[in-house]
Amino acid sequence: xxxxxxxxxxxxxxxxxxxxxxxxxxxxxxxxxxxxxxxxxxxxxxxxxxxxxxxxxxxxxxxxxxxxxxxxxxxxxxxxxxxxxxxxxxxxxxxxxxxxxxxxxxxxxxxxxxxxxxxxxxxxxxxxxxxxxxxxxxxxxxxxxxxxxxxxxxxxxxxxxxxxxxxxxxxxxxxxxxxxxxxxxxxxxxxxxxxxxxxxxxxxxxxxxxxxxxxxxxxxxxxxxxxxxxxxxxxxxxxxxxxxxxxxxxxxxxxxxxxxxxxxxxxxxxxxxxxxxxxxxxxxxxxxxxxxxxxxxxxxxxxxxxxxxxxxxxxxxxxxxxxxxxxxxxxxxxxxxxxxxxxxxxxxxxxxxxxxxxxxxxxxxxxxxxxxxxxxxxxxxxxxxxxxxxxxxxxxxxxxxxxxxxxx
Amino acid sequence: xxxxxxxxxxxxxxxxxxxxxxxxxxxxxxxxxxxxxxxxxxxxxxxxxxxxxxxxxxxxxxxxxxxxxxxxxxxxxxxxxxxxxxxxxxxxxxxxxxxxxxxxxxxxxxxxxxxxxxxxxxxxxxxxxxxxxxxxxxxxxxxxxxxxxxxxxxxxxxxxxxxxxxxxxxxxxxxxxxxxxxxxxxxxxxxxxxxxxxxxxxxxxxxxxxxxxxxxxxxxxxxxxxxxxxxxxxxxxxxxxxxxxxxxxxxxxxxxxxxxxxxxxxxxxxxxxxxxxxxxxxxxxxxxxxxxxxxxxxxxxxxxxxxxxxxxxxxxxxxxxxxxxxxxxxxxxxxxxxxxxxxxxxxxxxxxxxxxxxxxxxxxxxxx
Ligand SMILES: Cc1cc2nc3c(=O)[nH]c(=O)nc-3n(C[C@H](O)[C@H](O)[C@H](O)COP(=O)(O)OP(=O)(O)OC[C@H]3O[C@@H](n4cnc5c(N)ncnc54)[C@H](O)[C@@H]3O)c2cc1C
Numbered sequence: 076x077x078x079x080x081x082x083x084x085x086x087x088x089x090x091x092x093x094x095x096x097x098x099x100x101x102x103x104x105x106x107x108x109x110x111x112x113x114x115x116x117x118x119x120x121x122x123x124x125x126x127x128x129x130x131x132x133x134x135x136x137x138x139x140x141x142x143x144x145x146x147x148x149x150x151x152x153x154x155x156x157x158x159x160x161x162x163x164x165x166x167x168x169x170x171x172x173x174x175x176x177x178x179x180x181x182x183x184x185x186x187x188x189x190x191x192x193x194x195x196x197x198x199x200x201x202x203x204x205x206x207x208x209x210x211x212x213x214x215x216x217x218x219x220x221x222x223x224x225x226x227x228x229x230x231x232x233x234x235x236x237x238x239x240x241x242x243x244x245x246x247x248x249x250x251x252x253x254x255x256x257x258x259x260x261x262x263x264x265x266x267x268x269x270x271x272x273x274x275x276x277x278x279x280x281x282x283x284x285x286x287x288x289x290x291x292x293x294x295x296x297x298x299x300x301x302x303x304x305x306x307x308x309x310x311x312x313x314x315x316x317x318x319x320x321x322x323x324x325x326x327x328x329x330x331x332x333x334x335x336x337x338x339x340x341x342x343x344x345x346x347x348x349x350x351x352x353x354x355x356x357x358x359x360x361x362x363x364x365x366x367x368x369x370x371x372x373x374x375x376x377x378x379x380x381x382x383x384x385x386x387x388x389x390x391x392x393x394x395x396x397x398x399x400x401x402x403x404x405x406x407x408x409x410x411x412x413x414x415x416x417x418x419x420x421x422x423x424x425x426x427x428x429x430x431x432x433x434x435x436x437x438x439x440x441x442x443x444x445x446x447x448x449x450x451x452x453x454x455x456x457x458x459x460x461x462x463x464x465x466x467x468x469x470x471x472x473x474x475x476x477x478x479x480x481x482x483x
Numbered sequence: 484x485x486x487x488x489x490x491x492x493x494x495x496x497x498x499x500x501x502x503x504x505x506x507x508x509x510x511x512x513x514x515x516x517x518x519x520x521x522x523x524x525x526x527x528x529x530x531x532x533x534x535x536x537x538x539x540x541x542x543x544x545x546x547x548x549x550x551x552x553x554x555x556x557x558x559x560x561x562x563x564x565x566x567x568x569x570x571x572x573x574x575x576x577x578x579x580x581x582x583x584x585x586x587x588x589x590x591x592x593x594x595x596x597x598x599x600x601x602x603x604x605x606x607x608x609x610x611x612x613x614x615x616x617x618x619x620x621x622x623x624x625x626x627x628x629x630x631x632x633x634x635x636x637x638x639x640x641x642x643x644x645x646x647x648x649x650x651x652x653x654x655x656x657x658x659x660x661x662x663x664x665x666x667x668x669x670x671x672x673x674x675x676x677x678x679x680x681x682x683x684x685x686x687x688x689x690x691x692x693x694x695x696x697x698x699x700x701x702x703x704x705x706x707x708x709x710x711x712x713x714x715x716x717x718x719x720x721x722x723x724x725x726x727x728x729x730x731x732x733x734x735x736x737x738x739x740x741x742x743x744x745x746x747x748x749x750x751x752x753x754x755x756x757x758x759x760x761x762x763x764x765x766x767x768x769x770x771x772x773x774x775x776x777x778x779x780x781x782x783x784x785x786x787x788x789x790x791x792x793x794x795x796x797x798x799x800x801x802x803x804x805x806x807x808x809x810x811x812x813x814x815x816x817x818x819x820x821x822x823x824x825x826x827x828x829x830x831x832x833x834x835x836x837x838x839x840x841x842x843x844x845x846x847x848x849x850x851x
Contacts, residue, residue: 076485076486076487076488076489076552076763076764076767076770076771077484077485078484078486078767079484080484081484149484340843354843354844355844357835357844360838360843360844361831361834361835363843364782364785364834364835364837364838365785365786365789365834367782367837368761368782368785368786368789368834368837369757369786371761371764371779371782371786372757372758372760372761372786373757375486375757375760375761375763375764376756376757376760376761378486378760378764379486379487379759379760379763381484381486382484382485382486382487385484385485386485388487392752392756393756396749396752396753396756396757399749399753400753400754400757452746454749455745455746455749455750456742456745456746456749458748458749458752458753459745459746459748459749460745462749462752463725463748463749463752464729465725465728465729465739465740465744465745465748466729466736466737466739466740467740468740468741468742469736469740
């Protein structure tokens with residue numbers, strides 16, 4: 076066990092700490108949630124400062140607008156540690172930055188990289204992810220939205236759903252069927268399309284939190300140049316999986332549960348039931364402690380995964396499990412908060428009774444992590460098949476009307 | 484940065500694993516379970532030859548002076564093979580009790596015997612944590628009266644270390660006034676005894692009433708070691724069930740292709756792998772980070788017990804009728820996990836102590 080990073084990182088840490096003390100203090104404004112709204116000018120300016128200092132977009136090459144540092148997980152870790160410790164706001168996180176940019180770096184053309192990476196990491200170009208369709212969610216590869224080539228353009232027709240940020244996005248990375256005669260996984264292409272096209276009709280869908288941050292997206296004769304394909308025709312499934320890998324990591328990060336436990340414990344020290352603090356009631360306290368045990372296990376598992384990355388150790392299953400465990404844990408933490416607050420935990424308006432945190436909203440919101448980016452059941456399929464080597468379910472086809480099995 | 488075991492610690496585990504694969508077969512375990520005491524001298528002598536018992540004994544007294552992370556590695560392998568040996572009393576708790584609480588002259592006298600493996604120890608801490616039978620140990624003029632329950636390794640011990648809140652004392656097994664009777668638990672891979680003392684000559688380790696801190700640390704060592712043993716046993720049950728579900732066919736399919744079964748495996752591994760990370764960090768905190776040691780030890784004991792309980796149930800069930808038979812022997816692992824769960828305090832008690840160290844609960848149950 077070697078949990079220090081070595082003296083060669085001391086200077087770097089001091090530099091980051093200094094930045095947070097000087098610049099971080101000067102730039103205090105609330106954190107932005109994924110998909111909430113376009114970053115405002117303040118956020119874009121801050122992003123510019125962070126890139127210049129090398130604290131975000133750190134390893135993205137200079138020619139694409141990044142800082143151009145050599146990958147060093149420990150330095151990235153130090154940055155995030157110091158930012159969290161000092162409450163300094165980190166860089167912008169959105170689907171473009173977290174998912175599309177790494178994909179373009181891995182498999183995009185030089186032209187695509189030149190054109191899209193810089194404005195995306197600057198926070199000026201917002202992307203939507205056009206994967207899911209009404210008939211194709213978990214079974215994404217069954218998607219039907221199609222694109223045909225007409226001259227030097229792809230012409231796209233079909234419908235997408237659950238498309239986060241589409242209401243304000245500039246661009247969309249979208250999966251479409253271009254090779255209808257090929258087997259389902261081999262007929263898909265990965266395209267980049269402008270959201271300005273008049274054939275795109277975006278209709279907001281209100282979620283159970285009461286907000287509308289995802290949408291239906293109807294596509295009628297939408298055009299995008301043939302050069303906007305990432306990878307080759309029919310390779311879209313493979314490219315999409317490059318992107319999904321980054322999504323799973325984005326959702327599964329384990330820092331959240333430690334923060335959740337701390338907030339919950341603080342609340343239980345002030346919330347009283349007939350004069351008794353919730354923390355002093357063993358029935359609630361034991362539930363808190365149970366969750367703390369899980370959160371600690373996840374926290375140190377996060378360190379182990381990091382160490383696996385640095386030292387090239389570990390097995391696949393160790394990484395595959397994190398989204399499943401982190402998202403349910405978050406759900407359970409917020410559920411306890413609501414239980415502790417009782418009827419007051421159900422308040423969805425704070426005009427008369429103020430509470431420290433909007434626990435109910437967090438509780439409901441935790442479904443985003445559980446369902447988005449592949450549901451828990453799909454995670455379990457992946458863990459058991461890819462992680463543990465268990466056999467796939469046999470593929471069968473049902474008749475939609477009579478539940479009879481159809482022969483292939 | 485490297486989180487986890489060092490190469491040396493991994494090698495230690497691998498070596499022991501090979502040894503136990505050869506020596507601690509199911510047949511051997513069955514034989515030990517049928518004998519009283521259950522402690523298997525042959526397996527133990529092999530461990531002695533490898534020096535596994537000296538890990539936590541300081542070098543100046545003939546030990547290897549290694550860390551809890553080393554010992555944790557050993558405990559996990561012993562749990563995996565449910566080895567019927569008294570490692571916990573002879574290699575973890577007794578050496579630490581002496582190292583932490585005894586006077587220098589007592590250490591000089593006692594530790595070399597442990598390091599050579601010539602003197603065997605039993606240790607009773609249960610009543611010092613939660614006293615259920617009103618079994619107080621009363622010391623007057625070098626004589627002790629009372630009862631100590633669940634003395635680990637008590638039946639095969641030459642010497643006994645017994646705890647009461649704030650004090651650890653030493654008794655000779657053969658001394659007058661000492662009666663040792665086996666306490667037969669459902670787990671027949673380990674020995675527990677009840678020790679009755681009637682005016683038995685005793686010696687306090689260090690000074691009477693001064694062992695509270697030592698006891699806290701000692702309990703942490705116990706919590707981590709038991710959690711590690713459970714971790715190994717749960718991992719073994721998991722792997723055995725995984726193999727079985729790939730081989731056993733029903734409805735012309737391996738049962739492991741049924742999604743309900745695959746998902747149970749996914750849930751189990753999702754809980755189990757982070758347990759290992761927690762355990763490693765708890766052992767590391769014991770070695771290096773005093774502030775966090777008790778919190779992590781309590782949580783690892785509690786959390787791993789909970790996870791292992793679900794794994795014990797699910798893996799037994801996944802074997803169908805075979806899981807319930809004696810034929811397969813899976814039940815030996817199940818029972819080891821169940822006894823580990825209660826030993827030195829079950830999950831609720833551990834979580835209570837975890838709350839106490841964070842200032843979240845008053846100290847209602849005594850510990851140390
Ligand atoms: C907050 C949020 C944001 C999202 N943002 C986007 C976005 O920006 N872009 C985008 O393209 N998509 C987005 N999604 C969509 C998301 O990826 C899908 O909702 C998800 O993949 C599930 O698909 P579905 O909704 O069609 O459910 P279904 O696939 O219909 O699933 C219904 C139920 O059946 C289960 N199920 C399905 N197949 C199996 C199986 N093989 N085995 C066992 N159980 C199964 C599922 O687990 C689930 O419980 C978002 C979703 C959420 C919640």
